[in-house]
Amino acid sequence: MRELLASARGLAETRGADGEALFAGAGTPPAYADDADGLAAWAGLGRPPQVAIGARLLPAGITGPEAFGVTAPLDPLAPPADPALPPPPRERNLFDSLDHLAATLDETRPEFFRAGIDEALAALVGHGDRLAGAQALIGTRAARLEAEDARLDTAQLALRTDISALEDTDLAEAVARLDRLGVVLEAAQASFARISRLSLWDQIR
Numbered sequence: 001m002r003e004l005l006a007s008a009r010g011l012a013e014t015r016g017a018d019g020e021a022l023f024a025g026a027g028t029p030p031a032y033a034d035d036a037d038g039l040a041a042w043a044g045l046g047r048p049p050q051v052a053i054g055a056r057l058l059p060a061g062i063t064g065p066e067a068f069g070v071t072a073p074l075d076p077l078a079p080p081a082d083p084a085l086p087p088p089p090r091e092r093n094l095f096d097s098l099d100h101l102a103a104t105l106d107e108t109r110p111e112f113f114r115a116g117i118d119e120a121l122a123a124l125v126g127h128g129d130r131l132a133g134a135q136a137l138i139g140t141r142a143a144r145l146e147a148e149d150a151r152l153d154t155a156q157l158a159l160r161t162d163i164s165a166l167e168d169t170d171l172a173e174a175v176a177r178l179d180r181l182g183v184v185l186e187a188a189q190a191s192f193a194r195i196s197r198l199s200l201w202d203q204i205r
Helices: 002-012 064-066 094-105 109-166 170-205
Strands: 031-034 040-044 050-051 056-059
Touching: 002 064, 002 094, 040 056, 050 109, 056 109, 064 109, 094 109
Parallel strands: none
Antiparallel strands: 031 040, 050 056
16 A cells, blocks of 8 residues: 555656646646645645647646645644544545555554545545546547647648748749739730720710
8 A cells, every 4th residue: 555655646746748747737846745744735836837729728737636636634723533533534635545544454443444444435436536537637638739739730731832832933934924914914904995995986976
């Protein structure tokens, strides 16, 4: 169980190709650090950087709390816990849930063991659902990025084709064609003027 916890903490420190921590939001690594109570606390900051996709901005990642949950702080005004009774369930992030489960597996008091196992199993179900939702969200964003990448590739190919066509154009021939078009236009205008004059002359006569 401790190995699973270490693996999960390592996953939380994953970095992208640019070296930025994927789960630290806009902060710098590490994404998580142990607090004064030895619990894993998010050390990130704000929201992830955004990527422009057309006219929209998409977050380039998700924050640690979005992926791994949040450990609820203890109420400083709560009465002291009865050492003879299991503590009430507490909302924990994934890492603290795994740590709590590992401690529960070493518990020798049956009542504490059962309560700890029930709490850990319920928490792990919730973490699984949260991670599945985060995975689906990332998949949706990745699909949008892939679609935009394909659009940019198509636009780049069209631009290269246009540039190639311009580079292959015989400028002398192009100028000659423009001159011919100019002559044809002038001839058409002259013909129209002559026909107009003839029609006017017929009306006068």
